[in-house]
Amino acid sequence: MENNYVCIMAGGIGSRFWPASREQKPKQFLDIIGSGKSLIRMTFERFASYIPASNIFVVTNKMYKQQVLEHLPELDESQVLVEPARKNTGPAVAYFSMRLQAINPNGVYVMAPADHFIEKEEVFNTNIKKALDFASKENVLLTLGITPTRPDTGYGYIHYGDANNNGFNKVQSFREKPDLETAQKYLDDGSYLWNAGIFVWSAKSILYSFEVNAPELYKKLNEGADKYNTSEEQEFIDKNYNEIESISVDYAILEKANNIFTLPSDIGWSDIGTWASLHALTAEGENKIQINSEDAVLDEVENCLIRVPKDKLVVIKGLEDFIVIDEEDVLLIYPKSQEQEIKALRNGLNKKEFT
């Protein structure tokens, strides 16, 4: 187990959760579920139950370094890898892999987003352990595939085949977010899984794949090979990261590599990507209401998500299918079915203090 590591990706802005999620304090640092813990804290604790805190790392934007350390005081500063610019997941994975190679050439790790929800943690942990074990033995890239429960058009899909190795299925292809008809076909077919963006691989395997499939990116970051895990690492990153191409690990590696395997996992996963998906996850009762206030007088309110300061009294009558978000400086009252407009609306604001 001493070769097992975790890399938590925590650099996103979560702009679909505006106005709760802000550039200065994005979604991963919020208690978005109502559990009393931030999402990054929940993610950390999930892994910390079987991987030592000293082996858990976070990659984030420099803007969020202090917040990461506040939410995860178990981490040493050196365990927070700081990106000077947002370059999508590809460079982040390559960067962490080079750091890990410098720490432990036999290192194997889970890469997981900081801001997802997993209901069945035991099943999840069992599957992750299996994956770490498999990835430590063979040159494979593993992805956790989520058994779909509905024809969701908001997720990418993994198409897998029968070929089997250590209980893992060979991935045939990755599919973009489908339309509803296609999503229904995927669901009926049974050989498609949701792509959760949770990966397991060894530093060695993934770096080899970068070298082959994304040689330019590999080359640029490998110029600092002798600097990783030394006092010169940050300076090298700060100088060279900006020149690197912004690309997702999906495009850079997964769509090209042919050593990818998946483990169909029924773990009650949600990426909590939007207010509506949070509502679907947490709404309660006959009227399907999700509200975080302890004092509320609701009458003829249905299918709404209501988020206010915790000790605020909420009195609402006659509202259906709405999102109500009351932040200190912003009040949003929006039809839930039109929440996809929120991101653009946020980006169009003149006063940047509200973003």
Next chain:
Amino acid sequence: MENNYVCIMAGGIGSRFWPASREQKPKQFLDIIGSGKSLIRMTFERFASYIPASNIFVVTNKMYKQQVLEHLPELDESQVLVEPARKNTGPAVAYFSMRLQAINPNGVYVMAPADHFIEKEEVFNTNIKKALDFASKENVLLTLGITPTRPDTGYGYIHYGDANNNGFNKVQSFREKPDLETAQKYLDDGSYLWNAGIFVWSAKSILYSFEVNAPELYKKLNEGADKYNTSEEQEFIDKNYNEIESISVDYAILEKANNIFTLPSDIGWSDIGTWASLHALTAEGENKIQINSEDAVLDEVENCLIRVPKDKLVVIKGLEDFIVIDEEDVLLIYPKSQEQEIKALRNGLNKKEFT
């Protein structure tokens, strides 16, 4: 003019304006219009343009004495008459009249609520001056009658006759809030006015009327005759006020006296009694929106009243005929047509800190 005085009534709770209006800071102390001034300040300034501040008094509940002095720093503490209990307008009028009699036996005064709106201030002031002049010369009780502009069922009405004295019409009777059909008849008839609760009379005339028409109330307060305008006044009031019957000046005096005259006045008056009446007064533009925030993104929002902290960004889509009130500790989103429920809703709250 040295005999002219003003008595501003400022003891109410304004519970129909909950959650903006609170027991600790009721409507009269709020900038409810969006003028930058509280209603009591606007009322004071209206009179102070032609009556010296030293002749302007306020009757209020002891809870609000400090707030009155903060909003009207021109007043000496002695100009704020403090009621230890809420007893409706009858005792307040009798109390102030006895104080005034002790100050100036020839005193004549306007009694006006602190929380009304008057659009045409010049017409109002001209009429008040006429009334003060008339009331200083004869034993009459004068009330400003508002020329109705619609068949309003929320106001009481004054029925006046032809008999005329100094340009004032004799009042035949006061009528309770009518149903719509009756209100329409009143409007068509032309001899009915809205009763605005703005009165003009001399201390002498109104006290005589109390002695005749409300002898018990008169007797109890007159026991302190030698204490008014002395250091013993407050102690006397604190001791005796609780025993006094709670009664409006309308019931105690106006419905009984036969020396009441009115001046039909077209002054753009509103008692701003409810959120909807405020909205009717202040809503702007094609979509009839009243909003106090400088930053707002409204889409498909019509006929709404929106009140939030001034520097708060408001983003609302798809809301029609709603009241949205965002106070620091309470958020209200309510159908405007059902606003009459708000008072009861407020009164039913368990946590008194929200009232």
